[in-house]
Amino acid sequence: MPAPDDNLLDVENLRVSFGTERGVAKVLDGVNLTIRRGEIMGLVGESGCGKTTLARAILGILPSNAQHEAGSIRFGGEDLLKMPRHRVDDQIRGRRITFIPQDPFASFNPLFRIGSQAREVMKWKSPRRPENSGRGLFGFFSRYPRARRKADEADAVEMMRTVQIPRADEAFDKLPHEFSGGQRQRLMIALALMPQPDLVIADEPTTALDVTIQAQILKLLKRLVKERGVSVLFTTHDLGTAYEICDRITVMYAGQEVEMAPVGDFFQRPSHPYTVRLLESLPKPGRELREIGGEIPGLIDPPAGCRFHPRCTHATDICRMERPATTSVSAAHALRCYHPVGATVLP
Amino acid sequence: MNTAIDVLRKLLRDPAAAVGLLIILLLVLIAIFAPLLATHPEAIWDMNPRQRLLPPSDMYVFGTDRMGADIYSRILFGARITMVIASVAVGAALLIGVPIGLISGWTQNWLGEALMRVSDIFLAVPQIVLAIAISQTLGPSIENVILALSVTYWPWFTRLVHAEVRSLKNETFIEAAIALGVPTWRIILLHVLPNVASPIIVRTSIGMGFTILTASALGFLGLGAPPPAPEWGRMIAESREFLPQAWWYALAPGLAIFLVVMGFNLLGDGLRDVLDPRIRRAGARR
Amino acid sequence: MREAPILKAAGLSRYFPVRNAFGIKTGAVRALDGVSFEVQPGETLGIVGESGCGKSTLGKALAGIHALSGGAIEFEGEQISQLSVRERRAVAPRLQYCHQDPGNSLDPRWTIRRSLEEPLIVHTRLKAAERVNRIRDLLRQVGLPQTHLDLYPHELSGGQQRRVGLARILALHPRLVVLDEPTSGLDMSVQATVLKLFSELREAFALTYLFISHDLSVVRMMCDRVAVMYLGRIVEISPTEDLFRAPQHPYTQSLLAAIPDIGGRRVTDTFALEGEPPDPARLPSGCRFRTRCPRAVAICAETDPALRPLLPNHAAACLLAG
Numbered sequence: 034m035p036a037p038d039d040n041l042l043d044v045e046n047l048r049v050s051f052g053t054e055r056g057v058a059k060v061l062d063g064v065n066l067t068i069r070r071g072e073i074m075g076l077v078g079e080s081g082c083g084k085t086t087l088a089r090a091i092l093g094i095l096p097s098n099a100q101h102e103a104g105s106i107r108f109g110g111e112d113l114l115k116m117p118r119h120r121v122d123d124q125i126r127g128r129r130i131t132f133i134p135q136d137p138f139a140s141f142n143p144l145f146r147i148g149s150q151a152r153e154v155m156k157w158k159s160p161r162r163p164e165n166s167g168r169g170l171f172g173f174f175s176r177y178p179r180a181r182r183k184a185d186e187a188d189a190v191e192m193m194r195t196v197q198i199p200r201a202d203e204a205f206d207k208l209p210h211e212f213s214g215g216q217r218q219r220l221m222i223a224l225a226l227m228p229q230p231d232l233v234i235a236d237e238p239t240t241a242l243d244v245t246i247q248a249q250i251l252k253l254l255k256r257l258v259k260e261r262g263v264s265v266l267f268t269t270h271d272l273g274t275a276y277e278i279c280d281r282i283t284v285m286y287a288g289q290e291v292e293m294a295p296v297g298d299f300f301q302r303p304s305h306p307y308t309v310r311l312l313e314s315l316p317k318p319g320r321e322l323r324e325i326g327g328e329i330p331g332l333i334d335p336p337a338g339c340r341f342h343p344r345c346t347h348a349t350d351i352c353r354m355e356r357p358a359t360t361s362v363s364a365a366h367a368l369r370c371y372h373p374v375g376a377t378v379l380p
Numbered sequence: 381m382n383t384a385i386d387v388l389r390k391l392l393r394d395p396a397a398a399v400g401l402l403i404i405l406l407l408v409l410i411a412i413f414a415p416l417l418a419t420h421p422e423a424i425w426d427m428n429p430r431q432r433l434l435p436p437s438d439m440y441v442f443g444t445d446r447m448g449a450d451i452y453s454r455i456l457f458g459a460r461i462t463m464v465i466a467s468v469a470v471g472a473a474l475l476i477g478v479p480i481g482l483i484s485g486w487t488q489n490w491l492g493e494a495l496m497r498v499s500d501i502f503l504a505v506p507q508i509v510l511a512i513a514i515s516q517t518l519g520p521s522i523e524n525v526i527l528a529l530s531v532t533y534w535p536w537f538t539r540l541v542h543a544e545v546r547s548l549k550n551e552t553f554i555e556a557a558i559a560l561g562v563p564t565w566r567i568i569l570l571h572v573l574p575n576v577a578s579p580i581i582v583r584t585s586i587g588m589g590f591t592i593l594t595a596s597a598l599g600f601l602g603l604g605a606p607p608p609a610p611e612w613g614r615m616i617a618e619s620r621e622f623l624p625q626a627w628w629y630a631l632a633p634g635l636a637i638f639l640v641v642m643g644f645n646l647l648g649d650g651l652r653d654v655l656d657p658r659i660r661r662a663g664a665r666r
Numbered sequence: 667m668r669e670a671p672i673l674k675a676a677g678l679s680r681y682f683p684v685r686n687a688f689g690i691k692t693g694a695v696r697a698l699d700g701v702s703f704e705v706q707p708g709e710t711l712g713i714v715g716e717s718g719c720g721k722s723t724l725g726k727a728l729a730g731i732h733a734l735s736g737g738a739i740e741f742e743g744e745q746i747s748q749l750s751v752r753e754r755r756a757v758a759p760r761l762q763y764c765h766q767d768p769g770n771s772l773d774p775r776w777t778i779r780r781s782l783e784e785p786l787i788v789h790t791r792l793k794a795a796e797r798v799n800r801i802r803d804l805l806r807q808v809g810l811p812q813t814h815l816d817l818y819p820h821e822l823s824g825g826q827q828r829r830v831g832l833a834r835i836l837a838l839h840p841r842l843v844v845l846d847e848p849t850s851g852l853d854m855s856v857q858a859t860v861l862k863l864f865s866e867l868r869e870a871f872a873l874t875y876l877f878i879s880h881d882l883s884v885v886r887m888m889c890d891r892v893a894v895m896y897l898g899r900i901v902e903i904s905p906t907e908d909l910f911r912a913p914q915h916p917y918t919q920s921l922l923a924a925i926p927d928i929g930g931r932r933v934t935d936t937f938a939l940e941g942e943p944p945d946p947a948r949l950p951s952g953c954r955f956r957t958r959c960p961r962a963v964a965i966c967a968e969t970d971p972a973l974r975p976l977l978p979n980h981a982a983a984c985l986l987a988g
């Protein structure tokens with residue numbers, strides 16, 4: 034395992050539940066996740082696995098009915114959950130950790146021009162902004178010095194060019210609806226990189242895009258973050274996309290992380306029964322499609338122990354009682370399972 | 381789905397709605413059982429000059445009016461008039477407005493547009509002015525009040541239904557029904573109508589309150605049932621010249637109108653909270 | 667000797683007028699611009715393309731949900747595109763349309779029983795008892811317990827709702843079913859289950875499928891032939907494996923190059939197609955793909971290529987192919 038101070042982000046034993054009208058949903062059940070500086074970590078899972086909740090927890094934007102029950106989120110050494118609210122809002126979110134949302138059609142305010150939305154980001158989150166320049170009500174009235182504004186705007190236009198928006202200098206005056214979905218995602222990438230963050234959380238950024246546009250966006254994102262040494266938490270439900278862009282992959286199932294491995298190992302030597310069955314259920318010519326019997330469990334009354342056990346052909350009593358601890362398959366390949374599979378699925 | 385009993389149960393959990401329901405139930409019971417509940421059932425029409433304008437007492441719970449009749453009993457019988465006017469007017473508006481709304485919402489052509497413009501015209505007519513015009517021409521009576529009210533209220537239902545049908549038409553299950561070859565009339569009656577029933581019910585309840593208020597205003601102006609019918613609005617009008625000494629004369633009918641209208645509004649709001657689209661698809665996404 | 671095709675589409679078009687602020691027509695979006703193809707009985711024809719290519723419009727036009735601006739559809743030898751509404755309804759039992767999420771096609775206020783009975787009530791003269799038998803059979807065939815009959819859709823899981831929706835479509839024993847994005851938005855494991863279900867039903871009911879999807883790996887697995895659409899036209903049509911092994915049209919080649927291949931080359935390293943599809947209301951002159959085509963030459967701007975056969979059974983709409 035990597036040395037602790039190489040880790041930019043270290044989520045340890047995070048337990049989050051949501052209060053709903055039908056009961057308490059145990060959405061994250063003691064999740065561990067690490068991201069090193071400069072790496073792209075893929076967070077893969079199906080519905081209800083908790084990847085979006087985890088992303089929101091890191092950003093500090095969990096809904097009001099969320100209850101943080103245990104665990105820590107260490108970012109650059111400090112626990113975000115113990116940090117005062119205003120510091121998270123002001124210095125972390127949108128500045129050191131930025132976000133690229135999934136739906137390009139809903140992420141911009143349709144009434145304001147791109148330029149004004151970009152300016153808004155830079156006014157508060159530009160790397161040039163001094164750390165303690167007024168918050169809350171004082172912040173509302175704080176000045177935006179001209180020199181800094183000009184420099185920020187130049188940076189913004191440069192960033193638009195970098196993400197290959199045609200006629201970047203005119204883009205500032207356009208409204209969001211004048212851009213296509215792919216272009217809007219490029220703009221979101223630009224907005225996410227302008228504050229020069231340490232970590233970008235990309236929540237399924239290409240799910241809503243066509244496959245040819247997806248290829249362009251993935252290519253762009255990968256190049257830009259590698260150039261800048263920015264870490265990325267890339268959530269997706271599509272293993273193909275994870276293969277394309279990620280250095281390491283963490284798989285989640287029903288609120289529990291089950292396997293974490295570098296991308297090569299992940300696809301060639303998957304060890305967790307869920308991962309193996311997942312890879313087998315992908316359509317591939319010449320190979321018969323295998324289903325995983327059963328359904329993803331609800332989170333209000335989830336199975337005890339390892340939540341995959343009702344659908345797992347290797348499950349034994351201990352799987353039903355206690356969740357496995359993290360074990361190592363190899364130096365960088367970690368697992369939470371009592372009965373790992375030694376399969377080679379892909380050539 | 382939401383059976384009537386479920387709805388009732390949920391409704392009763394909301395204190396405001398429960399109060400509203402209670403008031404309405406009382407109103408209905410009073411209207412039905414007025415002769416039994418009134419202290420002076422025979423006397424509401426009588427002229428009893430020696431008993432006129434007496435303050436509330438053991439014998440006359442709300443006092444007497446200028447004719448010497450017991451105000452309490454008159455209020456009770458007035459409830460009948462109120463209920464009749466409100467139910468028939470809103471009922472007629474429903475029967476006219478809903479089908480028109482269904483047709484105009486469903487058809488995407490000139491007919492739909494034309495119907496909406498017609499409803500706009502009726503919507504632009506002020507109820508009271510129309511009522512005055514009708515009674516001038518046809519004479520003051522309850523029937524004419526009902527006519528004026530229903531003729532000006534039906535567009536509210538039409539607009540509501542039109543909007544709902546328009547949006548429902550894009551729902552997947554409607555499209556699927558079309559694809560299955562289900563005839564249009566069946567789709568409208570069996571799929572669309574049940575799905576717009578909730579907003580219609582809410583609007584009906586609120587409409588009752590609104591209508592009673594307007595009917596009272598019309599009664600106040602002297603349109604509507606001629607004296608000595610115990611119509612609440614008229615009673616307030618009569619009380620004017622005796623204020624502020626005979627304060628009970630205006631208070632009783634005023635309070636009655638206020639409570640009834642509030643009751644319908646509370647009920648309507650409560651119904652809206654209960655019936656509202658949590659029924660709309662709960663589709664789980666990741 | 668080949669059987670007659672069960673479905674013949676000839677020159678299908680659907681135009682949406684584009685109007686300016688005064689309501690005057692300034693152009694048209696050609697959602698479908700002359701689509702022609704045939705479907706053999708029992709085969710599964712895939713229709714692929716990205717957003718705006720017209721595949722959904724095609725599906726809905728075939729199912730009679732959308733009207734056509736032009737062209738003709740022949741189904742089982744009968745011209746169905748010019749029929750009156752009532753006549754078209756009579757075709758519905760044989761030509762069915764399955765929404766992306768068939769569970770959503772159920773009226774949320776109706777019990778499963780009522781929803782399943784509806785097609786039978788509308789189209790057949792079966793008596794109540796016979797209808798119940800049919801319905802029970804259907805539930806069995808889609809793998810649902812009989813107890814579900816008296817439940818409401820929201821009381822079932824998403825997967826079960828989907829099965830009910832499918833059962834309803836199959837209640838009238840259609841010959842051809844248009845499947846519109848059947849695996850879109852599904853989790854990977856659920857996708858496998860759904861595809862298996864479609865295969866089984868195809869066997870059990872001897873169905874012909876028109877499989878509309880943007881997911882090429884799924885299409886490769888399920889379809890006998892594939893048609894690739896771009897901006898309202900079919901640009902290539904061929905047997906599945908031929909398409910994947912030797913795509914002829916530059917757009918198909920780009921499309922295939924964009925698909926991640928786990929274990930193989932990385933798209934992010936190799937992908938070359940730039941730009942975005944042009945504004946559908948203002949298509950470029952000549953070939954509509956030429957603005958992005960890596961092989962475009964002068965004549966591409968002059969002539970709009972028609973779909974021409976290059977190999978047996980394999981046609982492409984490109985002036986330079988073959």
